[in-house]
Amino acid sequence: MSAKLPVYMDNNATTRTDPRVVEAMLPYFTEHYGNAASRNHPFGWEAEAAVEEGREQIAALIGASAKEVIFTSGATESNNLAIKGVAAMYKKKGNHIVTQATEHKAVLDTCKRLERDGYQVTYLPVDKFGLVSAEQIREALTDKTVLVSIMAANNEIGTVQPIKAIGRLCTEKGVLFHTDAVQVVGKMPVDVEDMGIDLLSLTAHKLYGPKGIGALYVRKKDPRVRLEPQIDGGGHERGMRSGTLPVPLIVGLGKACEIARLEMPEESARTFRLRERLRNKIMGDLPETYLNGHPEHRLPGNANISFAYVEGEGLMMGIKDVAVSSGSACTSASLEPSYVLRALGVGDELAHSSIRFGIGRFNTEAEVDFVADLVVREVSRLREMSPLYEMVQQGIDIKKIEWAHH
């Protein structure tokens, strides 16, 4: 069986909506289109029932109770609400937040805004695999710390943080713990009770659901977490997030969570096997390739590989039939390469040479083989075209050359 082109292998960016999810959503556009807040007629009741079923399905996936699930527009909003909401609500208790360097911008930029508003934020460094430890967090806590926010897994390098150890520490210290778990939910088991999580952000489109819907888990007891709302209005979602609920999207998120819960063990084992197949083929055939992130503590479907002497965007052009992403600066508007790879201490030249492969539910073995062969062929071609590769072949140490930085 051959691969159908183009191949989508960027599942850490977003995922294809599962057709079963779309099917579940459809009736809520044209038949059951009521407002879940309408208490006086069947249209409203149907919508409310669908919303509550969605809430149950999400809660079941993360070991929460349905009442603890707040709907948002996605993980960016969930992160904003969790961090700003806690900061404002617990202002009298303290003004210090602990997070780490490789968080998503939705966390980092939220923290930066709070800093401008007078809060103190500690951005912990990570080790060469992208890991932060509970011990680092323990040392960073002060009597003014109100929140620790550490992502469950990184979107670029796939490193999975020791969430349970961090959660236990926060519980012990009486500090609220938020985790941006968008990459992990539906891919690896999450249990907010067992892991000591007080707030958790998730989004539908990373787990084969629709874009535009996410949720924030907000612990209701031991402790009861309170949030200052960031959007005022009709007092929906226990007053934490006003706005008419997008019923079809909620049905989609719920269905996506249900499928993930039932199929996760088999699916994660399969995406892990495919990822290892891809990684072994590529790294076995090409010298001077480096896996970024942790070799074991990582998302099952993620492989982030640097190809020395080949620029990432140039390589992406060569594998244009494959949708992946790169830590190269050329792919973004800024001139800086990936801040995540930099935080790991990966040199800028290797950061420019990195490609992120994100394998998901719909990828096949034939696609993995096609991609591996294509990557090996293109990297070899581009290395033959690379002045850096030529210099290294000639025994020149390219680190010792005085480059004219532009």
Add this chain to the structure above:
Amino acid sequence: MPYSEKVLEHYNNPRNVGSFDAKDPSVGTGLVGAPECGDVMKLQIKVNPDTGVIEDAKFKTFGCGSAIASSSLATEWLKGKTVDEAMSIKNTEIVEELALPPVKVHCSVLAEDAIKAAIANYQQKQDTEILADAKAEPVGV
């Protein structure tokens, strides 16, 4: 952002990839950019010392598709030009020919820099050669 047809064409069929012996006195080598910045271009010209015409040109580039296309195009344009004519190649002409978007203008700037660096290297060699020749001439015998 999709690439222009011309960038794709050069990327898929790069002209004049390769190297000359950098020690050859008729060869000028320009090496510009930096690995940390994501672009390095090596551009070489081979000049007929009698006519001053660039008879051949080669490149190797570490960079994005636009950087590869810019240097490939540069080698095409250099061939057959005199050194003086080559000096007048402007990055804006490369931008126009390859339909580079604003974020890729730096690739054309780098190509122009590489051309100038290669010519400077060639001219420097000629100067030292004249100097060496002068030194080789026994003086006052």
